Amino acid sequence: MRETLLANWRDAAFASLFGVKSISSLKLSILDNMIAAQGGIRGWLAKRTKADRDVYATAIERLYSGAAIASDLALMAFRSAIQGKIIILDDIERKHADLSVDEIAGFLDELLELSSCRVILVMNSERLTDFPRWMDIREKVIDRELTLSPSPKESAAIALARHPLATPLTPLIESCGITNIRAIRKIATEVDWLDAGKWRARQNSKTLRAFLAALTLMLGAHLRALGSVGSLRSIELDGTGSIKRDDHFKNACATLLIDENSAFFDQIDVLLRSGVMPTEEIEAMLASGMTDETRYELQFDSAAARNDHIWDIDWSDEDALKQCIRICEASAGLADPSLLSHSLQTLELVGGNSTHSTNALSIFKKALKQTRPIPFTANGFHPAVLEALGSMNLLVSGNAQSGADEKDTRMHNLALAGFAYASVLKLPTTVASYLQQLETMDADDMRFVVPTLLSRFEKLSGEEHPQWNAAKAFDEACRQYVLSKPGSRRARLIDAALKGGAPAR
Structure with a gap:
């Protein structure tokens, strides 16, 4: 509204009623805004009298004290200044309790009748x-x-116009x-300090969303x-x-699908x-x-490439070779030997x-130099990765860890890539x-592997499928396990998966 009036109607004055106790104070605020270009009321008086301001110091202080006589004299002196103007009164709901709406209504009538003004009131009347x-x-x-009763979406469209993170916000x-x-x-x-170009490309990032949600x-x-x-009226402290x-x-976090224990909350608490x-x-x-997300995405892409190469005729x-080269080079940039081994x-x-x-x-060697990692223990890495680590003196003996202590991830990878x-x-x-x-699988792997592999078996076309025997053997193993150890937690989980239900926890 302010931009429209200033662009199309120069004779306009703005005044806020925030904390205003009397009509006298409001009049002074309007007049001061009208002649702001001349230094406000004080500057106008000095120029009008062509005298030293100190001579009129007492009178001016009385004028700004809100005395009724002073303000009425000012209004009489400046009546020509407001004649026929547009007056915008904002924040009516934030006026002082001593100023009643009846007084405001009487003042509006005075402006309309005596000065031929047009008045625009801006308020949240319900407050x-x-x-x-x-x-x-x-x-x-x-x-x-x-x-004006905008929805949250409409308000966001106004407030976030052209903002680089408008989409996730x-x-x-x-x-x-x-x-x-x-x-x-x-x-x-509060998010303008973020590198817009960097984060715009990752607007769908779960990590970025978690920060913005908090x-x-x-x-x-x-x-x-x-x-x-x-229901979350304020941030309470213990x-x-x-x-x-x-x-x-917790309910508010659930509404936003955000972890209530997110470390971002503590950082934003510092801001408040x-x-x-910070x-x-x-x-x-x-x-x-972001790095963890990228690592997971590349791990998934690598497993998907294996599966697609076998099944997508x-x-x-x-094209498969080009895709895998891209995955390898992206994996190498994270300086993660396990991920690069999988990609290779x-x-x-x-x-x-x-x-x-x-x-x-x-790329892998350059990334390692930049991260300055501690030496790695040779642990099932690809031979090319082992050679690269060895050339940089980043390998230590693997005797400290026995094979029995190493987690067997083959079933997890089988579920990802297929039989x-x-x-x-x-x-x-x-x-x-x-x-x-x-x-021997741990609980996390069980919850993922068993339903996934059983689902893969159900989708096979029949005994003529080349992987039918491997998939059928897994289905049979699951059924035997349930029969051999009825009532155990693992058996209950497997049984739930066989019946198509959610795995027991």
């Missing part, structure tokens, strides 16, 4: 302390009424039910702007000064206490989380050789072998 009285008299003073604003545009802009301002929730509560999660994670807090965003700590947390060997094995599975992995190994990958994993596909694996 008026004398709201019932306003409802009784408003039709007597208001010619036209426009109601908007659904969070909606979930919190925040309609206050100022509050949304304050939330957005920020939106805590700042929304701090600013009393929450709507649909309004006896140790830590955030109280009570039921209200000190007024300074940017270095948050950037480190974001970078670490439309995927050419050339995938590369070989689709027909790649040492020539195709040369650039990835070069056709069993030979690459050197995993027997007999009933006896599967029974042994079912007995």
